[in-house]
Amino acid sequence: xxxxxxxxxxxxxxxxxxxxxxxxxxxxxxxxxxxxxxxxxxxxxxxxxxxxxxxxxxxxxxxxxxxxxxxxxxxxxxxxxxxxxxxxxxxxxxxxxxxxxxxxxxxxxxxxxxxxxxxxxxxxxxxxxxxxxxxxxxxxxxxxxxxxxxxxxxxxxxxxxxxxxxxxxxxxxxxxxxxxxxxxxxxxxxxxxxxxxxxxxxxxxxxxxxxxxxxxxxxxxxxxxxxxxxxxxxxxxxxxxxxxxxxxxxxxxxxxxxxxxxxxxxxxxxxxxxxxxxxxxxxxxxxxxxxxxxxxxxxxxxxxxxxxxxxxxxx
Amino acid sequence: xxxxxxxxxxxxxxxxxxxxxxxxxxxxxxxxxxxxxxxxxxxxxxxxxxxxxxxxxxxxxxxxxxxxxxxxxxxxxxxxxxxxxxxxxxxxxxxxxxxxxxxxxxxxxxxxxxxxxxxxxxxxxxxxxxxxxxxxxxxxxxxxxxxxxxxxxxxxxxxxxxxxxxxxxxxxxxxxxxxxxxxxxxxxxxxxxxxxxxxxxxxxxxxxxxxxxxxxxxxxxxxxxxxxxxxxxxxxxxxxxxxxxxxxxxxxxxxxxxxxxxxxxxxxxxxxxxxxxxxxxxxxxxxxxxxxxxxxxxxxxxxxxxxxxxxxxxx
Amino acid sequence: xxxxxxxxxxxxxxxxxxxxxxxxxxxxxxxxxxxxxxxxxxxxxxxxxxxxxxxxxxxxxxxxxxxxxxxxxxxxxxxxxxxxxxxxxxxxxxxxxxxxxxxxxxxxxxxxxxxxxxxxxxxxxxxxxxxxxxxxxxxxxxxxxxxxxxxxxxxxxxxxxxxxxxxxxxxxxxxxxxxxxxxxxxxxxxxxxxxxxxxxxxxxxxxxxxxxxxxxxxxxxxxxxxxxxxxxxxxxxxxxxxxxxxxxxxxxxxxxxxxxxxxxxxxxxxxxxxxxxxxxxxxxxxxxxxxxxxxxxxxxxxxxxxxxxxxxxxx
Numbered sequence: 036x037x038x039x040x041x042x043x044x045x046x047x048x049x050x051x052x053x054x055x056x057x058x059x060x061x062x063x064x065x066x067x068x069x070x071x072x073x074x075x076x077x078x079x080x081x082x083x084x085x086x087x088x089x090x091x092x093x094x095x096x097x098x099x100x101x102x103x104x105x106x107x108x109x110x111x112x113x114x115x116x117x118x119x120x121x122x123x124x125x126x127x128x129x130x131x132x133x134x135x136x137x138x139x140x141x142x143x144x145x146x147x148x149x150x151x152x153x154x155x156x157x158x159x160x161x162x163x164x165x166x167x168x169x170x171x172x173x174x175x176x177x178x179x180x181x182x183x184x185x186x187x188x189x190x191x192x193x194x195x196x197x198x199x200x201x202x203x204x205x206x207x208x209x210x211x212x213x214x215x216x217x218x219x220x221x222x223x224x225x226x227x228x229x230x231x232x233x234x235x236x237x238x239x240x241x242x243x244x245x246x247x248x249x250x251x252x253x254x255x256x257x258x259x260x261x262x263x264x265x266x267x268x269x270x271x272x273x274x275x276x277x278x279x280x281x282x283x284x285x286x287x288x289x290x291x292x293x294x295x296x297x298x299x300x301x302x303x304x305x306x307x308x309x310x311x312x313x314x315x316x317x318x319x320x321x322x323x324x325x326x327x328x329x330x331x332x333x334x335x336x337x338x339x340x341x342x343x344x345x346x347x348x349x350x
Numbered sequence: 351x352x353x354x355x356x357x358x359x360x361x362x363x364x365x366x367x368x369x370x371x372x373x374x375x376x377x378x379x380x381x382x383x384x385x386x387x388x389x390x391x392x393x394x395x396x397x398x399x400x401x402x403x404x405x406x407x408x409x410x411x412x413x414x415x416x417x418x419x420x421x422x423x424x425x426x427x428x429x430x431x432x433x434x435x436x437x438x439x440x441x442x443x444x445x446x447x448x449x450x451x452x453x454x455x456x457x458x459x460x461x462x463x464x465x466x467x468x469x470x471x472x473x474x475x476x477x478x479x480x481x482x483x484x485x486x487x488x489x490x491x492x493x494x495x496x497x498x499x500x501x502x503x504x505x506x507x508x509x510x511x512x513x514x515x516x517x518x519x520x521x522x523x524x525x526x527x528x529x530x531x532x533x534x535x536x537x538x539x540x541x542x543x544x545x546x547x548x549x550x551x552x553x554x555x556x557x558x559x560x561x562x563x564x565x566x567x568x569x570x571x572x573x574x575x576x577x578x579x580x581x582x583x584x585x586x587x588x589x590x591x592x593x594x595x596x597x598x599x600x601x602x603x604x605x606x607x608x609x610x611x612x613x614x615x616x617x618x619x620x621x622x623x624x625x626x627x628x629x630x631x632x633x634x635x636x637x638x639x640x641x642x643x644x645x646x647x648x649x650x651x652x653x654x655x656x657x658x659x660x661x662x663x664x665x
Numbered sequence: 666x667x668x669x670x671x672x673x674x675x676x677x678x679x680x681x682x683x684x685x686x687x688x689x690x691x692x693x694x695x696x697x698x699x700x701x702x703x704x705x706x707x708x709x710x711x712x713x714x715x716x717x718x719x720x721x722x723x724x725x726x727x728x729x730x731x732x733x734x735x736x737x738x739x740x741x742x743x744x745x746x747x748x749x750x751x752x753x754x755x756x757x758x759x760x761x762x763x764x765x766x767x768x769x770x771x772x773x774x775x776x777x778x779x780x781x782x783x784x785x786x787x788x789x790x791x792x793x794x795x796x797x798x799x800x801x802x803x804x805x806x807x808x809x810x811x812x813x814x815x816x817x818x819x820x821x822x823x824x825x826x827x828x829x830x831x832x833x834x835x836x837x838x839x840x841x842x843x844x845x846x847x848x849x850x851x852x853x854x855x856x857x858x859x860x861x862x863x864x865x866x867x868x869x870x871x872x873x874x875x876x877x878x879x880x881x882x883x884x885x886x887x888x889x890x891x892x893x894x895x896x897x898x899x900x901x902x903x904x905x906x907x908x909x910x911x912x913x914x915x916x917x918x919x920x921x922x923x924x925x926x927x928x929x930x931x932x933x934x935x936x937x938x939x940x941x942x943x944x945x946x947x948x949x950x951x952x953x954x955x956x957x958x959x960x961x962x963x964x965x966x967x968x969x970x971x972x973x974x975x976x977x978x979x980x
Contacts, residue, residue, distance in 0.1 A: 073393065078703065080728055091445055094423050098395055098449040101421035106731035108724050109424075109739075125946075126939055130721055133961040134728040309441055316440075331448040388708065406760055409738050413710055413764040416736035424739075624756055631755075646763035 042346030045152040046160045049170040049206045050235065054213040061178050064339040075347045076105035082135035083109045084127075084151075085162070087143040091308060091330065092162050092172075096139050099337035103347075108135060128154035137345055140164075158344040166202050171340060172307060173206040175333040179325060180260060182332065183303055187214040191257050194218065195248075196264035196288070196313065199226035203307045204264055208232060212241035219254055221246045223266065223288055248288060256297045262305045263290060263313050291315035295323065305329055357661030360467040361475045364485040364521045365550065369528040376493050379654040390662045391420035397450035398424045399442075399466075400477070402458040406623060406645065407477050407487075411454050414652035418662075423450060443469035452660055455479075473659035481517050486655060487622060488521040490648040494640060495575060497647065498618055502529040506572050509533065510563075511579035511603070511628065514541035518622045519579055523547060527556035534569055536561045538581065538603055563603060571612045577620045578605060578628050606630035610638065620644055672976030675782040676790045679800040679836045680865065684843040691808050694969040705977045706735035712765035713739045714757075714781075715792070717773040721938060721960065722792050722802075726769050729967035733977075738765060758784035767975055770794075788974040796832050801970060802937060803836040805963040809955060810890060812962065813933055817844040821887050824848065825878075826894035826918070826943065829856035833937045834894055838862060842871035849884055851876045853896065853918055878918060886927045892935045893920060893943050921945035925953065935959055 039059045046052075052060075081100045085093045097107050108131075124147065131138055132155040140151050141162040148161035148168070163169040181187050192211060194204045198220055208218055209232065218236075220228045220243060228245070236243055246254060255261070289312055290304065306314060306326040318324050341347075354374045361367075367375075396415045400408045412422050423446075439462065446453055447470040455466050456477040463476035463483070478484040496502050507526060509519045513535055523533055524547065533551075535543045535558060543560070551558055561569060570576070604627055605619070621629060621641040633639050656662075669689045676682075682690075711730045715723045727737050738761075754777065761768055762785040770781050771792040778791035778798065793799040811817050822841060824834045828850055838848055839862065848866075850858045850873060858875070866873055876884060885891070919942055920934065936944060936956040948954050971977075 078732060080732065082724070090425060090442075094397070094425070094446065094449050097423050098421075101395065101423075102393060106728075108727050108731075110720060110724070127720075129949075129957050130938060130960050131724065133957060134724050134964060308445060319444075327444050327448060330445050334449060405740060405757075409712070409740070409761065409764050412738050413736075416710065416738075417708060623760060634759075642759050642763060645760050649764060 040346075041340075041343035043158050044344055045158050046170050046340060046344065047148050047152055048161070048168045049173045049210050050168075052170070052210075057174070057177065057210065057213070060174060060336075060339060060343070061181055063343065064178055064336050067335045067338040067342075070102070070338070073102065074104040075342055076100065076103040076345060079105040079137070079345055080135040081105055081107050081341065082131045082138045083107055084131065084138060084140045084142075085110065086147075087141050087163070089141055089163065092141060092169075092333075095330070095333045096160075096162065096337050096341075099334045100341055102334070103338055103341065105341070124150060125154050131155075132157045137341060160340060160344065163202070166200055169202050169206060171333070171337055172203055173210050174340070175329060175336040176203075176207050176262070176305065176307070177210060178336050179305065179329045179332045180303075183325060184259065187211065187216065189215060189217075190259040191217045191219065192260045192262060193221055193254060193258045194228075194262050194264075195221045195251070196223055197226040197266045198222040198228040198264075201264045204228070204262065205232045207262065208241070208243070209235045209239070212236050212239040216242070218243035219246060219258065220244065221248055221251055221254065223248050226266070252294065252297075255295065255302075256299065258302055259299065260303050260305060261290075263310075264307060265309065265311050265313050288313060289315055290318065292317055292321075298323070355661075356655075356658035358473055359659055360473055361485050361655060361659065362463050362467055363476070363483045364488045364525050365483075367485070367525075372489070372492065372525065372528065375489060375651075375654060375658070376496055378658065379493055379651050382650045382653040382657075385417070385653070388417065389419040390657055391415065391418040391660060394420040394452070394660055395450040396420055396422050396656065397446045397453045398422050399446065399453060399455045399457075400425065401462075402456050402478070404456055404478065407456065407484075407648075410645070410648040411475075411477065411652050411656075414649045415656055417649070418653055418656065420656070439465060440469045446470075447472045452656060475655060475659065478517070481515055484517050484521060486648070486652055487518055488525050489655070490644060490651040491518075491522050491577070491620065491622070492525060493651050494620065494644045494647045495618075498640060499574065502526065502531065504530060504532075505574045506532045506534065507575040507577060508536055508569060508573045509543075509577050509579075510536045510566070511538050512541040512581045513537040513543040513579075516579045519543070519577065520547045522577065523556070523558070524550045524554070527551050527554040531557070533558035534561060534573065535559065536563055536566055536569065538563050541581070567609065567612075570610065570617075571614065573617055574614065575618050575620060576605075578625075579622060580624065580626050580628050603628060604630055605633065607632055607636075613638070670976075671970075671973035673788050674974055675788050676800050676970060676974065677778050677782055678791070678798045679803045679840050680798075682800070682840075687804070687807065687840065687843065690804060690966075690969060690973070691811055693973065694808055694966050697965045697968040697972075700732070700968070703732065704734040705972055706730065706733040706975060709735040709767070709975055710765045711735055711737050711971065712761045712768045713737055714761065714768060714770045714772075715740065716777075717771050717793070719771055719793065722771060722799075722963075725960070725963045726790075726792065726967050726971075729964050730971055732964070733968055733971065735971070754780060755784045761785075762787045767971060790970060790974065793832070796830055799832050799836060801963070801967055802833055803840050804970070805959060805966040806833075806837050806892070806935065806937070807840060808966050809935065809959045809962045810933075813955060814889065817841065817846065819845060819847075820889040821847045821849065822890040822892060823851055823884060823888045824858075824892050824894075825851045825881070826853055827856040827896045828852040828858040828894075831894045834892065835859070835862045837892065838871070838873070839865045839869070842866050842869040846872070848873035849876060849888065850874065851878055851881055851884065853878050856896070882924065882927075885925065885932075886929065888932055889929065890933050890935060891920075893940075894937060895939065895941050895943050918943060919945055920948065922947055922951075928953070 039056060100107050128151045137158050138155055139160045139162050140148050142164050145165040145167040148164045152159040161168055161170055198204050302323055303325040304323045308326060354371060415422050443466045452472055453470055453474045454477050455463050457479050460480040460482040463479045467474040476483055476485055513519050617638055618640040619638045623641060669686055730737050758781045767787055768785055768789045769792050770778050772794050775795040775797040778794045782789040791798055791800055828834050932953055933955040934953045938956060
């Protein structure tokens with residue numbers, strides 16, 4: 036494996052990573068599978084700045100850092116911080132970088148992670164900025180697929196649900212476009228994959244088909260992976276109409292055993308979680324369910340990324 | 351000491367533990383007294399899910415885990431978590447178990463810990479579910495008594511205060527019933543020990559007497575232990591009447607030196623804390639006061655429990 | 666260096682520390698510069714009780730403790746704690762001391778840290794109590810000046826901004842009075858240095874001049890250090906007039922390159938942060954800017970203090 040040096044680098048957007056770099060990260064992550072007691076990042080401090088609710092991602096980064104022997108400074112509630120004193124994000128970051136070796140940031144506004152990376156001299160990892168980017172989610176999704184199928188190339192991957200507002204599916208589609216996958220976009224309601232994502236895919240010569248949710252049953256037999264997303268209430272505009280549309284859409288799709296009757300035995304279902312009711316609990320204990328395993332892989336991938344940007348030696 | 355294997359077991363309810371198991375835990379806890387720097391749980395992760403306010407218990411578990419070299423993932427405010435995104439507790443637990451080796455959960459609803467234990471493959475410790483159970487509190491109470499008196503059998507133990515809604519006294523009474531104690535129930539107002547607790551006691555052939563608060567003075571000379579509880583505002587129904595009753599009851603009992611004038615010199619006063627005004631501060635520095643020591647013993651007992659369910663070797 | 670024994674001591678007020686003690690702390694702090702991986706405080710637990718918002722100070726203490734190998738129990742939101750159950754601070758401290766080896770406390774009410782120190786048998790460090798004291802801020806300010814200039818004696822130090830309500834400048838002035846500095850007080854609006862601070866200075870035979878903000882330009886050429894503070898909205902009385910005054914005052918001073926045109930090249934600008942708009946961002950990358958470095962020094966000073974009060978051997 037060619038060693039690529041990530042020391043000190045920011046991880047802001049999946050589209051900035053080359054295929055070679057993604058391959059390297061996915062390969063390097065394997066070293067962190069089933070790692071017992073480890074002091075790789077002893078004495079290192081990760082600042083965890085979550086200015087938007089996200090237990091899952093925060094827990095995952097915390098767990099990764101602590102299991103590698105590192106320390107975590109947590110900052111999870113914007114109201115109990117000096118942001119309440121009128122300080123700018125820029126100054127907050129200039130301060131936090133004095134206390135830490137790496138900064139993990141989530142914010143509800145697009146572009147925040149980029150701004151933080153400009154302010155900080157220590158590496159910054161984007162843990163989600165609004166509807167924009169969530170690169171570590173994409174890397175863990177890809178790692179999960181590769182671990183399960185042994186490859187990324189040539190798979191038939193269905194992306195299902197809210198394709199308009201879900202950053203997860205935008206990033207995943209863009210990244211899979213580097214790997215000669217066949218993508219099937221199956222949107223709910225009129226929540227279609229937006230133009231600017233399709234432009235990236237076209238540029239990368241991705242193969243994709245667009246379908247309506249009503250065609251789902253017909254397409255399932257072709258699929259190796261079904262990647263479901265929830266309809267995210269918090270991404271809807273804060274209007275009575277937004278609320279109305281949300282309630283309507285939320286109730287129309289639930290994946291269950293009946294719908295999967297013609298699926299390949301090797302089909303795997305993924306979901307970035309939390310789910311609401313998109314996947315019936317009756318699927319949880321089937322071989323199809325890969326969604327809880329995804330969560331576990333998230334810790335492993337984040338361990339690898341923290342080790343990489345902190346320049347840890349792990350031969 | 352016969353080694354009982356607790357590895358992977360859930361600790362949900364005190365009534366599920368046999369006398370032999372309780373004896374074993376209390377004996378095993380001694381190993382954790384005055385333990386200096388320790389790496390017993392290095393690399394292990396405890397998820398601390400407190401969905402109801404409780405500094406004391408949360409601190410105690412955190413301290414126990416960290417002092418044994420383990421890591422803690424904290425989740426203390428339900429509003430800043432993905433529960434806000436409509437996820438079910440079941441899914442939250444399925445996720446959290448991927449990040450952790452043991453889950454400690456507190457919730458305001460009865461039965462939550464049991465549900466969590468069913469969802470999780472890692473051991474779950476109940477840190478209090480509503481008015482239902484709080485088994486580690488009971489174990490630390492028993493450990494405190496045994497440490498002080500050298501035994502549990504044959505003691506005269508008074509349980510005083512709100513005996514109707516306080517889970518602490520319910521659990522303690524049930525557990526002491528295994529040890530041939532003489533129990534004195536002294537309730538405030540009409541907050542009597544409920545029928546379902548008395549049924550457990552009867553089944554276990556416990557010896558108990560029921561008294562009104564007005565008899566307190568008369569009974570004190572007999573007691574070895576007075577276990578006081580506060581009247582818990584947050585357990586009262588949220589009605590104007592509830593509030594009214596609470597205020598009335600809160601003000602009528604305060605334990606002080608005068609009331610204790612005929613007590614045995616060996617009497618010890620316990621309280622699960624926080625107190626409001628049930629115990630006068632003038633007793634804090636007397637030999638009677640055991641309540642702050644209880645808090646300290648809580649950390650020791652929780653160390654033992656964490657080590658046990660995580661299968662740590664500690665010979 | 667004469668070893669002064671701080672083991673078990675509380676750090677409540679800067680005015681209680683003698684010049685000899687301050688000198689010792691500042692000298693001892695040097696040992697903690699550029700300290701790599703360290704186990705000095707392994708197994709020790711710091712309780713971090715922040716009952717008033719303060720990311721900066723909390724992060725700084727957390728970082729210090731964790732980088733020395735110690736553990737932190739955090740308590741940052743008063744609403745999710747048993748304080749909500751009506752417990753007194755006294756009892757909270759009596760409880761917390763059972764779980765920890767040192768307590769760091771911030772509270773919005775004056776005198777709280779002193780009360781905590783009386784309740785606790787473990788050492789207590791005041792991380793700010795209302796408008797009263799914030800001794801570790803003063804120590805880090807002094808350490809920053811001494812590190813930059815090699816000395817404290819004989820410097821011309823300007824304290825600029827809200828001198829009436831800012832505890833930072835009160836404490837710093839009192840402490841610098843021990844070192845034969847020339848102090849220049851330049852207040853904004855009518856926010857003058859209060860009488861009780863001037864009394865301490867007079868007693869210590871400090872040399873100081875009082876100026877209005879309009880004289881700033883004239884005084885700048887004399888200064889070695891400009892210590893700016895923000896006008897703290899949260900310290901203003903909660904009245905319409907308070908709000909009005911605040912808005913008026915906030916907007917009238919912004920330090921920028923133009924104002925500094927006649928400054929000494931060796932001038933250094935300090936600020937306890939967060940700033941609002943008192944210092945233009947155009948100064949951030951100049952040699953004058955020492956304010957972010959201050960934040961970093963804060964961690965170093967707090968490491969030294971924690972090691973001292975915990976009696977760690979660090980030869």
